[in-house]
Amino acid sequence: MSSLLVYFGGKHYQSRVIVPEMLKHKFTCYVEPYFGAGHVLWSLMKHLRQNSRIDYIINDLSQLVYSFWKCVSDKNLYKELMQRLIETPYSRDLKRDLDQTMTLYMDIENLGNNRRALLDNAWRLYVLSRQGYGGKLDGGGWGISYNGSPNHALSKFYKPMLKIPRYHKMIHRCQITNQDAFAVIKAADGDYTMFYCDPPYFDGDKKGLDAYLNEGASFAYIKKLFDLLSECKGMSFVSHSYIQVVDDYVMAKPYWRRIDLKVTSRLGSTTGRCNLKKFHDCVYVLARDDQLVQSKQMDLFECMVDVYE
Numbered sequence: 001m002s003s004l005l006v007y008f009g010g011k012h013y014q015s016r017v018i019v020p021e022m023l024k025h026k027f028t029c030y031v032e033p034y035f036g037a038g039h040v041l042w043s044l045m046k047h048l049r050q051n052s053r054i055d056y057i058i059n060d061l062s063q064l065v066y067s068f069w070k071c072v073s074d075k076n077l078y079k080e081l082m083q084r085l086i087e088t089p090y091s092r093d094l095k096r097d098l099d100q101t102m103t104l105y106m107d108i109e110n111l112g113n114n115r116r117a118l119l120d121n122a123w124r125l126y127v128l129s130r131q132g133y134g135g136k137l138d139g140g141g142w143g144i145s146y147n148g149s150p151n152h153a154l155s156k157f158y159k160p161m162l163k164i165p166r167y168h169k170m171i172h173r174c175q176i177t178n179q180d181a182f183a184v185i186k187a188a189d190g191d192y193t194m195f196y197c198d199p200p201y202f203d204g205d206k207k208g209l210d211a212y213l214n215e216g217a218s219f220a221y222i223k224k225l226f227d228l229l230s231e232c233k234g235m236s237f238v239s240h241s242y243i244q245v246v247d248d249y250v251m252a253k254p255y256w257r258r259i260d261l262k263v264t265s266r267l268g269s270t271t272g273r274c275n276l277k278k279f280h281d282c283v284y285v286l287a288r289d290d291q292l293v294q295s296k297q298m299d300l301f302e303c304m305v306d307v308y309e
């Protein structure tokens, strides 16, 4: 199941590998401290029974992301959001105006109670994400069709918004927060907590990171994250691209294992041609409660993905 948002760094393709691994564990609380568009959660929910007794915590430091999912989960705001989106034109001028006032991390006081600000932010994120290109929110161009069909881009904007009620039903009981990830991890830890972390990557040469976070993650930040998760009682799944120094650090720690994903992405161009790009992603897993803990052996998955939906 894909998300309502197209999001740079979204893990739609990884969810096919991560979710079956997650389902091998017993958990009563599921926490995503870096939620973004939440691809892994949607895929996980598809496999869980509606009445399974799991607490969900959805967190993102971005006020835009927080506002969006807060509105979708709210019993009144989700209807208002959908109505406003239905009335929104698919327009390059609108996208350009929004780009000029865009900041992913805004300082809005009392956002939690400010319904107007929540709705404005939610609307803005959907428009930028679905009228933009490749989920890049920072002025990355206007989303036009690359598959030859004139209606393709339009339907990518108008169709998903009609699914807002379905997503509302899935998350109306989730806790949605707007805090720093480390605070959320510390507060939510427990014997049967499962963390799925998809932080901004540390990339030696910092390419591409500022698409959603100006500074990207430093190596020190990534190390602190793995240190913190190693001290937790709960289980952890962490996505990261394969970076030698990160891998050396994690694999030297007890009980962590790595799943490799060899990914081929198809990057669409306006001429209708596709460029193939190969990259190596991984998922680091720490689970203390079953046989998975024993093995550090590499599993190799190959998949073909359309990164830009």
Ligand SMILES: C[S@@+](CC[C@H](N)C(=O)[O-])C[C@H]1O[C@@H](n2cnc3c(N)ncnc32)[C@H](O)[C@@H]1O
Residues within 6 Å of the ligand: 007, 008, 009, 010, 011, 012, 033, 034, 035, 036, 037, 038, 039, 040, 059, 060, 061, 062, 065, 179, 180, 181, 182, 198, 199, 200, 212, 213
């Ligand atoms: C790679 S994206 C997550 C994508 C997500 N897994 C998906 O499938 O759509 C990383 C997210 O972490 C958020 N983020 C960055 N730094 C954070 C922090 N210190 N605490 C919480 N969230 C943070 C960003 O706003 C961004 O939405």
